[in-house]
Amino acid sequence: MKYVKSAREVIDIEINALKSLKRDIDINFQKACETILNCKGRLVITGMGKSGLVGRKMSATMASTGTPAFFVHPGEAGHGDLGMIVKGDVVLAISNSGNSDEINVLLPVIKHLNIPLISISKNGQGRLPQEADIALTLGDFEEACPLGLAPTSSTTATMVLGDALAIALLEARGFNSEDFALSHPAGSLGKKLLTHVSGLMKSGEEIPLVSGSTSILEALFEITEKRLGMTVVKDDVQGYGVLTDGDIRRLLTINQDMDQPIASVMKNTPITAYPDMMASEALDIMRQKKVNQLIVLEDDKLVGVLALRDLVQAGIN
Structure with a gap:
């Protein structure tokens, strides 16, 4: 039964992390939504390591719910892929510590291009949230990993925050099931809503x-x-x-x-x-x-x- 006990403890810890995230939702969340909604280009999401994996999922969710988005690996961006980001875009950068070296290297260029920068980090102490135009924070919580090392609660909170952004934007755009079907023509919903x-x-x-x-x-x-x-x-x-x-x-x-x-x-x-x-x-x-x-x-x-x-x-x- 120790496995069951451990599982329940992890779930409880991550639930508490989401409660902390909920408390941290403030006017900055609204500003982030408005900035993305008014974006003339694409939402470019970047993140390193586990934050990058969450960022990939976030960009996929955004793209399928009416917000044009794609993921750029920060390491590759520093070696040429930064050219994929152009004026009119909005950058959403994810770093739990707010001090990811790979992302920090990109900040001067993003600023030079005058591209709005939204950050997601645990708190506002790192370089990334301090230089961001809009800083979203996850709140004060512990990782479910007993060593406090493996990203667990933080990645869960980040993914939920990404979902919250995507759904808020979906509702603001009036995005409906027919719109969803257009981006999912191979799925059962797409077939149901597009086939005459x-x-x-x-x-x-x-x-x-x-x-x-x-x-x-x-x-x-x-x-x-x-x-x-x-x-x-x-x-x-x-x-x-x-x-x-x-x-x-x-x-x-x-x-x-x-x-x-x-x-x-x-x-x-x-x-x-x-x-x-x-x-x-x-x-x-x-x-x-x-x-x-x-x-x-x-x-x-x-x-x-x-x-x-x-x-x-x-x-x-």
């Missing part, structure tokens, strides 16, 4: 289609050939209808005359979608109506058929 029926439906010659006078047997051949488990029926009297392979199996059990015109047995109130409908909305309709296909109409004209299997294969769920 028109991008997944079968169209043209792929549509199983017969006339109302077609026999049930001939309709079965169309269903088999197009492999969608159904056929659309275009009837001059009743308009569009649908007959599925399941319907045909049920007709066979009652010895239905297979030479009979399909218009007499089709479902004449098919469930429909339209091309600009979100694919996720079409999926909701399928689930509610317990169907596997929707016919797609535009201006009352048949333009496609959407199948459940195509939604599943596209990752819409």
